[in-house]
Amino acid sequence: MRKGYIFIGKGGVGKTTCSASLAINLAGTGKTLIASLDPAHNLGDVYGVNLSGKPEKISDNLFAIEVDTDLLTKKYLERTVSRIKGMYAYLKVLNLDRYVDSLKYSPGIEEYSILEGLTDLISLDYDHIVLDMPPTGLTVRVLTLPYTALIWIHKLMELRNEILSRRRAVESITGRKCVIIDGEEVNIPIREKEDPVMRELKEKKEKMELVKKFLSEKCSIFLVANPEPLSLFEGERAIDALKNFGLRVSGVIINKYTADNEITERLEKIGKAVKVPLLSSHPHGIDMLKEVGKTLFGIAEVSR
Numbered sequence: 693m694r695k696g697y698i699f700i701g702k703g704g705v706g707k708t709t710c711s712a713s714l715a716i717n718l719a720g721t722g723k724t725l726i727a728s729l730d731p732a733h734n735l736g737d738v739y740g741v742n743l744s745g746k747p748e749k750i751s752d753n754l755f756a757i758e759v760d761t762d763l764l765t766k767k768y769l770e771r772t773v774s775r776i777k778g779m780y781a782y783l784k785v786l787n788l789d790r791y792v793d794s795l796k797y798s799p800g801i802e803e804y805s806i807l808e809g810l811t812d813l814i815s816l817d818y819d820h821i822v823l824d825m826p827p828t829g830l831t832v833r834v835l836t837l838p839y840t841a842l843i844w845i846h847k848l849m850e851l852r853n854e855i856l857s858r859r860r861a862v863e864s865i866t867g868r869k870c871v872i873i874d875g876e877e878v879n880i881p882i883r884e885k886e887d888p889v890m891r892e893l894k895e896k897k898e899k900m901e902l903v904k905k906f907l908s909e910k911c912s913i914f915l916v917a918n919p920e921p922l923s924l925f926e927g928e929r930a931i932d933a934l935k936n937f938g939l940r941v942s943g944v945i946i947n948k949y950t951a952d953n954e955i956t957e958r959l960e961k962i963g964k965a966v967k968v969p970l971l972s973s974h975p976h977g978i979d980m981l982k983e984v985g986k987t988l989f990g991i992a993e994v995s996r
């Protein structure tokens with residue numbers, strides 16, 4: 693068994709229902725946390741309990757959290773501003789507050805804060821962590837972010853090294869380690885170990901490597917789809933997109949299945965395609981979900 697279980701799929705296919713069901717059954721084997729990382733949470737509704745941004749115990753060995761991604765974005769921006777202000781205090785001309793205001797709306801910020809939420813969870817002391825994710829597009833961007841971010845971080849580290857090496861070259865000619873800004877002498881870092889920008893890049897690199905390792909080595913990814921063409925096609929595209937980054941989907945759950953449904957051949961072949969029948973009422977509450985979870989428990993043991 694792995695530590696992380698990630699449920700992906702189109703909106704409305706049953707990711708929250710399936711992840712909530714599996715989590716109840718995993719709790720029978722160890723301390724389990726289920727986390728909703730979908731900004732449009734409905735995990736609490738599915739269990740029939742009030743959840744918050746902190747893990748709440750909802751039954752024996754089972755804890756649940758609805759991660760507050762807006763709060764994470766706010767905290768991330770505040771931290772970034774204070775760090776940038778610290779690093780570039782000498783650049784008074786830079787209107788940082790305006791820059792940060794625009795960052796709130798910058799593309800990628802939602803993905804980044806969801807990834808921050810995920811990173812915070814993996815260090816917590818649980819045997820199993822079940823992740824109920826947002827719909828496919830956003831989730832694929834979140835899961836592949838560590839891979840693309842690491843490419844950027846390496847490039848930025850190379851550039852920073854070049855800047856530092858040029859500063860050292862200037863110092864060796866002028867004998868000075870400072871620059872004149874607005875008529876004032878300002879000391880600037882010229883070596884890697886004294887450079888706060890390089891320190892920041894290294895910290896980011898370590899964090900991204902940690903989450904990348906968790907995703908690729910400790911997680912199983914399950915695709916939830918309904919037996920209808922659009923959901924199946926979207927599922928197939930998500931599998932391909934993740935494969936490009938070396939992330940493999942280990943199992944497929946065909947939810948809301950009825951006997952007359954056709955399933956594309958390809959999805960049938962991926963791992964074990966588990967079928968969860970279309971129930972006559974909305975699955976909710978611990979007892980009903982436990983029943984659904986029994987069907988899913990087998991896929992948690994699928995090894996890759």
Ligand SMILES: Nc1ncnc2c1ncn2[C@@H]1O[C@H](COP(=O)(O)OP(=O)(O)O)[C@@H](O)[C@H]1O
Nearest residue numbers: 703704705706707708709948969970971974975
């Ligand atoms: N097997 C099922 N049978 C009947 N209704 C289901 C089943 N699975 C999920 N549902 C219903 O489908 C809707 C969407 O489910 P949800 O788990 O919230 O999807 P998602 O998290 O993928 O958006 C909910 O109303 C849920 O109760």
Ligand SMILES: [Mg+2]
Nearest residue numbers: 707708730734
């Ligand atoms: Mg959901």
